[in-house]
Amino acid sequence: MDGGGEFIKLIIDSSTVLLLASLGELIKERSGILNLGLEGIISFSAMSAIAVYIEVGNPYLAILVAGVAGAFLSLIHGFISNYIKADQVLSGLAVLFIGIGLSGLLGSKYEGLKVDPLTPVRIVLGDFIISMDILTITAYILAPLLFIILYKTRYGLIIRGLGDQPEGLDYLGYDVDKLRTIVVVVGGFIVGLAGAKLTLALIPMWSINVSGGRGWIALALVVSSLWNPMLTFLVAHVFGFLNQFPILSQVMGLEVDSRLISTTPYLSTIVLLVIFSLPMLKRLGYAPRELGKPYIRRD
Amino acid sequence: MDIRSFLSTIVSVLVALFVYGLFIMYFGGDPLDAYYRMFRNSYLDPNGLYETLRLAGSLAILSAGLSLVFKAGIWNIGAEGQYIIGGIAAGYMIYVFNIGFETPVIPILVGMLVGSLYSAVPAYLKYKLDVNEVLTTLMLNYVALYILYYHVYGVWRDPSTFGFPVTPEISMGFRLPDILGMNFLFPLSIIVSIVAYYILFRSKYGFKLRVYGENREAAKYSRYNLFTLIVGSMALSGLASGLAGTGDFLSYYHRFKPGYAAGLGYTAIITTLVGESNPIYTLISSIFFAGFLYGSNTISIVAGVPFEGIYIFEGVLLAFIISRRYIGRWVKWMGAENS
Incomplete structure (x- = not known):
């Protein structure tokens, strides 16, 4: 029973990292800016979070x-994309x-250091007691x-208009x-929270x-969530589970090599992308019309 | 490359060196001294020069392949994975299938073919369903990395090395020889770069690739065969990555270890973009970056700057390289705003 609770917590933690990162990227893309540097932003903010946590000890400051670390890197990306109007694929790679x-x-001096994960907040709903940490609550709100x-x-109208x-x-x-x-900087802040969630809760080192x-x-x-935050919420949980599948499969005693099973989240991401590119779904779907294109006024 | 873009490349490199230098200072080193040591160790020391040219060979072969797709505006970020998978495929021809005699030729050909197939899959998905190739090629890098680990830590692990996760050394007959005291890959990379240059700038196919890269609509109106453009160029680029991966395995490592790829496929993205996706220029930028890569090992030993620091250098350089073409427009925009 306790093991089951641990699994659920693991999946929720893993899903929230993806959820926060996707939500941050989602509003950027809704405003027309594609940021392929997400991996670099998550890595840098994850490092910043754990460094502050180790040095100062205050999780909220961390x-x-x-x-802020996520917002800072996104500002670089936003500046190059919006004002210099360079190719966003490449400016994303630069930020990566x-x-x-x-x-x-x-982060080199913190390499391998472990910390205590965030202490969860207990929420009592009648008979149910749910314990979630502050970042999970933030993501779910x-x-x-x-x-x-x-x-x-009106703000949403403007963001979508962009x-x-x-x-x-x-x-x-x-x-x-x-x-x-x-919008890019605000989105970057949210992506930064994904980094914090990663090193303060999911993998506290x-x-x-x-x-x-x-x-x-x-x-x-x-x-694959068609730029809709509620669909992102759903898909993030599917992938939160798939991301932990390598660990879960070991606990369940599946007779597959752990290194081969580690490819599942990546392969299933490709499958997901293919499914959402099928003509049938594409017709239903939506994508920001000006995504990835710098705005240049036509005179 | 006209004089202006040449100068702006030099300025971008200097800015990136300056930023990286700040971090060397942060770690208590002297940047000028560190750069001098890097230069000396990478180019003036005979052993260092050998290592630098070997790295330059791999990077130049990877970049020659990437030039073809980047010029066509197709973003293959999967050179790293194609390199690894090519190498592993070559490994199968040595560790698993016994072909009866020892030759590097068959492993190389198989490695190139498999590297090519590994990039043709995301290319076909892009051609057929418009699936974003950046994401798919990147996912396949992670898949390739775990496949490497599966072989190195698992099925091919050499039991005689006790703690070290490495595969057994391949026998002499499979190895690629040095040529004139240089690692096989460097002379090979010169040939590959020239061939890639010829394809891209002297052939009809290369012309179509460049048109497709400049203007998608024009390529469609001209009724170009998009299958041969998208899947073909990606397959060629995977072919080159597979060659680099196999070449490093057969000429240098002679075995697999967890750090076999070491991010060369990612650094090649930068060398290609710095060289403006022209295989002759990418050969030059590969020699520069190889010296920097090899030299940064010295920095991390002497000044204690972690190896990952090189990515700062690469990122800042990329940011400036991609911005320079647009800075003129930006200045004009500022002027328009003020008037």
């Missing part, structure tokens, strides 16, 4: 710093390399909140580049490979 490099350099913001508020009809906003006098940069491709998986989740 979470905040992780968010910078993020991995920064976390490797500044953020998904419906972003859904409401995107579809029911990705679908930037010229319309420009005619109305909005500064497209500035607004997109703001630092190593350079701690992210293990979660940034890339999160990018695929955004595509």
